[in-house]
Amino acid sequence: MSQGIFGIIDFDRRIETPKVLALRMGEFLQKEGSRKAKISHVWGSYYILGMKRICEAPYQQTDIARNDRLEALCLIHGEIHNYDTLLKERLCEETPCDGDLDLILELYRQNGPQFARKLNGLFSLAILDKRENSLILVNDRFGMAHQVYWTVLNGGFRFATHLKTLLAYPDIRREVDPEGLNLFLKYSYIPSPRTIFREIRKLPPGQVLTLKDGKLTVDSYWEFGRHNNSPTDLQEAVSSYKELLRESISRRLGSNGEVGILLSGGLDSSANVALATQCTSKKIKTFSVGFDDPTFDERPYARIVARHFDTEHFEYAITGNEIDELPLLIWHLEEPYFELGLFLTYLGMAAAQKQVNVILGGEGADQVFGTGGFAGGLPAALRYLLLKYRLAGPVSKCTGLLRGNYFYEHDNFAFKIRLLLNRVVDLNNWYFYGYDEHELSLLHSNPALTSLPRIFSGQPAGRPPSFPVFYRETQINQDLRHYVNENVMVKSARMADMLGLALWESYLDTDVVDFVVSLDYQFKRSGNVFAHLRGNIPTKFLHRKAMEDLLPIEIITKPKQGGFVPVMIFLNDPELRKQIYRHLLKSEVMRKYFRMDYLNSIFSNYESIQGKKIYWHNFHNSKANRILFLLTFDIWHHLYVENHPLEVEPQPLGEYLLLKNQT
Numbered sequence: 001m002s003q004g005i006f007g008i009i010d011f012d013r014r015i016e017t018p019k020v021l022a023l024r025m026g027e028f029l030q031k032e033g034s035r036k037a038k039i040s041h042v043w044g045s046y047y048i049l050g051m052k053r054i055c056e057a058p059y060q061q062t063d064i065a066r067n068d069r070l071e072a073l074c075l076i077h078g079e080i081h082n083y084d085t086l087l088k089e090r091l092c093e094e095t096p097c098d099g100d101l102d103l104i105l106e107l108y109r110q111n112g113p114q115f116a117r118k119l120n121g122l123f124s125l126a127i128l129d130k131r132e133n134s135l136i137l138v139n140d141r142f143g144m145a146h147q148v149y150w151t152v153l154n155g156g157f158r159f160a161t162h163l164k165t166l167l168a169y170p171d172i173r174r175e176v177d178p179e180g181l182n183l184f185l186k187y188s189y190i191p192s193p194r195t196i197f198r199e200i201r202k203l204p205p206g207q208v209l210t211l212k213d214g215k216l217t218v219d220s221y222w223e224f225g226r227h228n229n230s231p232t233d234l235q236e237a238v239s240s241y242k243e244l245l246r247e248s249i250s251r252r253l254g255s256n257g258e259v260g261i262l263l264s265g266g267l268d269s270s271a272n273v274a275l276a277t278q279c280t281s282k283k284i285k286t287f288s289v290g291f292d293d294p295t296f297d298e299r300p301y302a303r304i305v306a307r308h309f310d311t312e313h314f315e316y317a318i319t320g321n322e323i324d325e326l327p328l329l330i331w332h333l334e335e336p337y338f339e340l341g342l343f344l345t346y347l348g349m350a351a352a353q354k355q356v357n358v359i360l361g362g363e364g365a366d367q368v369f370g371t372g373g374f375a376g377g378l379p380a381a382l383r384y385l386l387l388k389y390r391l392a393g394p395v396s397k398c399t400g401l402l403r404g405n406y407f408y409e410h411d412n413f414a415f416k417i418r419l420l421l422n423r424v425v426d427l428n429n430w431y432f433y434g435y436d437e438h439e440l441s442l443l444h445s446n447p448a449l450t451s452l453p454r455i456f457s458g459q460p461a462g463r464p465p466s467f468p469v470f471y472r473e474t475q476i477n478q479d480l481r482h483y484v485n486e487n488v489m490v491k492s493a494r495m496a497d498m499l500g501l502a503l504w505e506s507y508l509d510t511d512v513v514d515f516v517v518s519l520d521y522q523f524k525r526s527g528n529v530f531a532h533l534r535g536n537i538p539t540k541f542l543h544r545k546a547m548e549d550l551l552p553i554e555i556i557t558k559p560k561q562g563g564f565v566p567v568m569i570f571l572n573d574p575e576l577r578k579q580i581y582r583h584l585l586k587s588e589v590m591r592k593y594f595r596m597d598y599l600n601s602i603f604s605n606y607e608s609i610q611g612k613k614i615y616w617h618n619f620h621n622s623k624a625n626r627i628l629f630l631l632t633f634d635i636w637h638h639l640y641v642e643n644h645p646l647e648v649e650p651q652p653l654g655e656y657l658l659l660k661n662q663t
Contacts, residue, residue, distance in 0.1 A: 003029070003052040003053060003054060003077070003497070004029045004051070004052045004077050004146065004160070004161045004162050004165065005049075005050065005051045005052075005075045005076065005077045005124065005125070005126055005148075005159075005160070005161050006025050006026075006029060006048075006049075006050045006051075006158075006159065006160035006161070006162070006165045006166070007047065007048060007049045007050065007075075007126055007128075007135075007158070007159050007160075008021065008025075008047065008048040008156060008157070008158050008169070009046065009047050009128070009135050009156065009157045009158075009211065010046050010047075010155060010156035010157070011046055011133055011214070012046075012155060012214075013046070013155070013156075014045045014046065015043070015045070015046060015047070015048060015156070021048055021168075021169070022041045022043050022048045022050055023041070024168050025048070025050055025160070025165050025168045025169070026039045026041055026050050026052070027168075028162070028164050028165045028167075028168045028646055029050065029052050029160075029162060029164075029165045038052070038053060038054075038063075039051070039052045040052075040053070040063045040064045040075075041064075042064050042066070042073060047128060049064055049073060049075055049126070049128060050064075050075075051063075051064050051075040051076070051077075053076070053077075064101070065098075065099075065101030065102050065104075065105060067102065067105045070105055070106075070109050070131070071129070071130040071131040072105050072108070072109070072127055072128060072129050072130060072131070073127070073128045073130075074101045074102075074104050074105050074108075074125065074126070074127050074128075075101070075125065075126050076100070076101060076104070076123055076124070076125040076126075077123065077124045077125070077145045077146055077161045078121060078122045078123030078124060078125070078140065078144070078145035079121050079122055079123065079502075080100050080103075080104070080119055080120070080121040080123060081120050081121040081122075081251045081252060081504075081509070082119070082120040082121065082251070082510075083100050083103065086103055086107070086118065086119075087103060090103070090106065104119075104125065104127070105127065107119075108127055108129075108136070113136055113138075113208045113210060113219075113221060114221055116138045116140075116208060116221045116222075117221055117222050119140070119510075120251075120509065120510040120511065121140060121144075122140050122142075122144030122145045122493075122504075122505070123138070123139075123140045123144075123145050124137070124138070124139050124140070124145045124146055124147065124148045124161050124203075125137075125138050126138075126148075126159065132212065133212065133213070134210060134211060134212035134213075135157065135209075135210070135211040135212075136208060136209070136210055137150070137159060137203055137208065137209040138207075138208045138209075138221070139203050139204065139205045139206065139207060139208075140205060140206070141205055141206040141222060141485070141508075141510065141513070142205050142206070142364065142484055142485040142489055142505075142508045142513075143204075143205035143485040143486070143489045143490065143493070144489050144493060144503075144505055144508060145161070145493060146161035146162065146493060146494075146497070147161070147192060147202045147203060147204075147205070147490070148160070148161055148202060148203040148209075149161070149162075149163050149166050149195065149200055149201070149202050150166075150200070150201055150202070150203065150209070151166065151172060151199050151200045151201065152216070153169070153171055153172060153199070154171065157211055157216070158172075162334065163195075163200070163334040163335065163640075163645075164334065164645050164646055166200065167640075167644065167645070168646075172197075172199060172200070173197075173198070173199055174197060174640060174641050175197060175198045175199065176196060176197065176198070176637070176641065177194065177195065177196060177197055177198040178449040178451065179194060179451050179452065179453050180194045180195055180196045180197070180198075180335075181196065181336070181449075181593070181633065182440055182449075182450065182451065182452045183452065183453065184196070184335070184336040184337070184629070184633065185434055185435045185440060185443070185629055185633075186431065186434045186435055186436065186437075186440070186452060187431050187434055187455075187487075188337065188338050188339045188340075188431065188433060188434055188487070188625070188629065189335075189336075189337045189339060189486065189487050189490060190335055190336065190337075191455055191482065191486040191487075192204040192205075192486060193218070194453065195335060196335045196336055196636070196640075203218065204218075204485075204486075205485035205486075205489075206220055206221065206222055206481075206485070207219060207220050207221065208220075208221045224476050224480065224481075224513075224514075224517045230515075230518045230519055230520070231519075232520065234523070234542075234545070237519060237523055237542055238542060238545050238546045240515065241512075241515060241516065241542055241543075241546050242275075242546040244509070244511050244512050244515055245271070245275060245506060245507075245509075245512055245546075246275045246278060246279065247509075247511070248506045248507075248509035248511065248512050249272065249275045249276050249279050249360065249506045250279040251509070252360060252504035252506060252509075253276065253279050253280050253358075253360070253504075258282060258283075258285060258355070258356045258357075258358075259276065259280065259282065259284060259285070259356060259358050259359070259360060260284075260285045260286070260287055260352040260355060260356035260358065260359045260360070261273050261276060261284060261285070261286050261287070261311075261359065261360045262286075262287055262288075262345075262348045262349070262352065262359060262360075262361055262362065263286040263287060263288050263302045263305060263306065263311075263313075264288065264289075264298050264301075264302060264362070265288065265298035265299060265300070265301030265302035265303075265304070265305065265555070265558075266298065266301070266362075266555075266558070266560065267365075267540060267543065267544065267547065267551075267555060267556070267558070267560075268362035268365040268366070268507065268543075269302075269305075269362040270301075270305045270547075270551050270555045271362075271543070271546075271547050271550070271551065272360050272361075272362050272506055273286060273305055273306075273309050273311060274309065274547065274550040274551055275506075275550070276360060277309050283310075283311070283312055284309065284311045284312070285311060285312045285313075285314065285352070285355050285356055286302070286305070286306050286311040286312070286313045286314070287313075287314045287315075287316075287348050287351045287352045287355075287359075288302035288303075288306075288313070288314070288315045288316070288348070289315070289316045289317075289318060289344050289347045289348045289351070290302075290315065290316075290317055290318070291317065291318050291565075291566070291569070292317060292319075293566070295566075295617070296565075296566050299315055299317075301554065301555060301558060302315075304552050304554055304555065305551070305552065305555060308551075308552050312355075314351050314352075314355065316347050316348070316350075316351050318343065318344075318347065318565060318569065319569075320569040320570050320571075320572050320573070322343055322347060322570070323343075323570040323571075323576075323653055324652045324653045324654055325346075325652065325653070326631070326632070326635065326653050327635050327639070327650040327651055327652065327653055327656055328650045328652075329342065329346060329495075329498075330632060330635050330636050330639060330650070331639055331645060331650040332494055332495075332497070332498040333490075333491075333494050334494075334640070334645070335636070336629075336632050336633045336636045337490070337491070337632070338625070338628050338629055338632045339487060339491055340433065340565055340567060340621065340625075341488075341491065341565065342491055342495075342565075343565050343570075344565050345491055345492055345495050346495045346498075349495050349496060349499050349501055349503075350499060352501065353499045353500070353501055356501075357500075357501060357502060358501070358502045358504065359496070359501055359502070359503055359504070360504050360505075360506060361492060361503055361504065361505045361506075362505075362506070362507060363484065363488050363489060363492055363505050363507065363508065364484050364488065364489075364505055364507040364508040364513075365507040365540070365543065366479070366560075367475075367479035367480050367483060367484040367488070368480065368484075368507055368508075368512070368513055368516050368517065369516065369524050369539065369540045369542075369543055370471065370472075370475035370479060370524050370525065371524075371525075371539040371540055371560070377532060377535070378420070378532060378533060378535060379420065379423045379424050379430070380470075380471055380474055380532065381467075381529045381530075381532035381533045382420070382424045382533070383424045383425075383474075384464055384467050384470050384471070384529055385529065386424060386425070387463060387464045387470075388463050388464055390463070392425055395421060395424070395425055396425040396426070398421070399418070399421045399422055399425055402414075402417070402418045402421070403438055408439075409605050411609065411612070411614070411615050411616055411619040411620070412615075415616075415619055416616065419432045422436065426456075427455075427456040427474075427477070427478060428454050428455055428456050430478060432618070432622060433618075433621060433622045433625045434622075434625065434626070434629060435626060435629070437450075437452060439626075440452065442595070442598050443594050443595060443598050443599075444593065444594060444595070445591075445592075445593065445594055445595045446593075449593065455482060456477065456478070456482075467521075467528065467529040468520070468521030468522075471521060471525075472517075472521060476517065480513075480517070484508070489505070489508075492505070516542070519542065522541070523541060523542040524539075524540065524541055524542065525537050525538070525539055525541060526538055526541055539560070544556055566617060566620075566621060567621055567624045567625055567628060568617075568620045568621060568624045570624070570628065571606070571624050571627065571628075574610075576654075577603075577606075577607075579654075579657045579658075579661060580627065580631055580657065581603045582661055583634070583657050583660050583661055584599060584630055584631065584634060585599060585600065585603075586661075587634050587660070589633070589634050589637045589638075590630065590634060594630075599630070602623075602626055602627065602630075603627070605623065606623050606624070606626075606627060609623065635653075635656065638656075
């Protein structure tokens with residue numbers, strides 16, 4: 001398990017006091033995650049490189065790799081899962097290979113920047129090529145390790161997998177980027193390449209950054225392709241898929257000691273348990289997080305799986321008081337972030353941390369099979385039909401009329417219709433728990449600050465192809481290229497790093513993803529576009545079929561239920577709500593960016609729905625989210641702009657509000 005990398009490169013001039021800077025950046029990194037990890041530094045006249053790493057396997061190198069023959073250095077945050085396979089395929093067997101970083105340098109010299117296509121794992125890595133006077137930065141396909149932050153300052157290039165480490169450089173201005181802020185307010189996170197700071201960017205997953213001859217380029221090193229030998233027979237597909245998933249889990253468990261599995265009780269985590277028991281003789285430990293409200297609680301299903309496979313099972317019930325830990329989570333997340341599953345992931349991992357060092361996660365299965373809820377189902381079917389019959393334009397104009405309070409402030413059919421139509425006419429509106437463009441225009445005190453970058457391009461030219469092809473492209477663009485790596489894995493990787501856990505994701509294995517994405521539509525969902533409209537289609541068809549002989553029938557037939565927290569639970573306490581309102585309305589940060597009258601209306605509307613019957617939980621979640629987004633930004637600004645994150649301790653929320661309301 002790796003903990004972080006950083007560097008400063010300036011090919012044109014000498015770096016002043018390189019040792020002082022290296023030690024300062026390393027000192028900041030030492031405070032992140034496990035303090036048992038070793039920090040390795042190297043520096044020269046024009047570069048500083050640093051790496052913090054814990055070895056979990058004999059082949060992992062804790063020192064930055066130097067290859068004098070290749071005149072290159074390599075450092076990594078993460079793990080290469082197919083090291084043994086790559087070692088067997090070596091072309092230079094006569095030269096020594098002391099571990100994973102040496103092997104990566106060999107692959108780089110043989111294949112150039114495209115060497116990353118051969119790697120199966122979670123990693124952010126850097127290669128300094130002295131011979132070519134170039135720097136290479138690479139992220140894995142899904143951002144399963146930390147994303148790499150970078151900036152160009154005074155002609156020099158700085159990078160780090162932790163924002164705190166990058167901010168150790170004194171000349172970087174901590175100025176909020178309004179577009180980054182708006183992305184957070186709309187989506188609950190900030191997609192790459194933007195960050196919350198104007199002068200800092202981050203490298204998207206699946207891409208390679210090259211700095212050479214004063215030019216900086218960023219390119220994708222892989223694309224979702226179609227296998228030439230993709231199976232068309234169901235039984236063959238089932239057999240191949242099950243074996244690939246089993247191999248993925250086996251690679252990740254390896255020789256690790258006790259392994260924990262985050263068990264929601266759903267199909268994906270239950271399949272992890274079933275196959276993990278085939279890959280290790282050690283007793284599996286499982287961890288479930290639930291709620292007292294049976295509407296959201298999946299723990300009864302998790303218990304069925306735990307009993308079936310005789311795991312050592314642990315549970316935690318969310319009460320809502322956990323919101324007190326929000327400042328601590330924001331400190332570790334480093335950018336404004338508040339996703340519905342944040343506390344679910346954090347609390348599950350916190351329970352696991354007391355028992356194990358390695359956990360197996362089930363993230364990504366929804367997106368790989370196109371059932372994440374953003375590309376698939378009803379919105380995709382409606383969007384396809386509108387494009388096919390050239391109605392997208394007229395319907396899009398109609399959505400501009402749905403701006404009154406009736407469509408925003410009430411738990412009614414009009415609220416649902418507005419959300420659905422907005423999602424259908426524009427892929428950029430797929431996430432409806434945040435502020436849309438109309439709400440942002442009302443929220444901001446300065447109209448010049450309402451600009452919102454578009455993540456997805458506009459309508460495709462002409463009529464779409466067949467629905468299966470349209471569905472696959474929508475799934476890839478939305479769920480796989482964006483949601484899983486920009487949101488899901490950011491949350492999981494950061495929480496695991498915070499708790500000093502090694503997190504392995506079986507469904508995001510390179511071989512598993514390539515295989516499933518290449519399959520025909522009928523292996524993922526059955527039914528035509530009109531079946532999608534009716535909503536009566538089985539999802540993850542191949543996945544369920546492959547698990548039929550392994551899992552209890554209750555799990556196979558169970559509809560998708562959880563994966564997120566009903567965030568209203570965090571605002572159940574009327575006194576806490578009053579403290580939050582009072583603080584935000586007097587906050588200088590809120591006054592700088594937002595209109596106080598609109599904040600007042602947000603709070604008043606939320607109070608007006610308290611105690612009323614809930615017809616649609618998503619309505620109440622979206623209203624609670626809007627308040628918690630504002631609170632998150634306020635806390636983040638306190639930690640990262642008003643103070644330096646390593647010079648201020650994150651306080652529990654109650655103490656933070658009490659202190660702020662007294663000043």
